[in-house]
Amino acid sequence: MTFGIPLVDPQVDFFPGGALGVRDGDQIVAPINELLRRHPKAPLFASRDWHPVSTRHFAARGGKWPLHCVQDTPGAEFHPGLEMARAEVFDKGMNPDDDAGYSAFEGVSKVQRGRSLADTFAVRHVDALLVAGLATDYCVKASVLDALKRNITTFLFTPGVRAVELQPGDGERAIAEMRAAGALLVS
């Protein structure tokens, strides 16, 4: 068994002070770094919300969200405190005409000719995941549910996630949903 660590959208805009800042999001940095240090050989993957400036994902075009993670802007960069130099990066959310791209499985590799995350797991013999990142109630949840649908053993690293909570309780509900679908919680 090889477990991989997908970090979901650990980008400046999702941390406090960012365009779509998640409360206490900065608290995920230290536990994730410790996890990465303890598992130096675990393959690391990072998804990146990577939007065009105009997309149906944004409120200006009927979506839910303020402008965030626009391609090649500072807000779309990875949090500078995360030790993720070894990460293989997957971009998602590029289609201007839909509000898709929540799941990291929709991501395509930045360097491997658009290779999908699922294909990359096969290439790397990754058959279990320990997931962390932002935000619990959106992209983390979508990624975990997608992984479970693909019959990948999936653990959620709870110190490494935080929720947007457009409605109070969304974070807890998202965790309950992931558990009900088969995710195992790890702290």
Ligand code: VGL
């Ligand atoms: C996300 C809202 C909008 C996420 C992305 O990464 O969880 N949430 N876009």
Ligand code: ZN
């Ligand atoms: Zn987004």
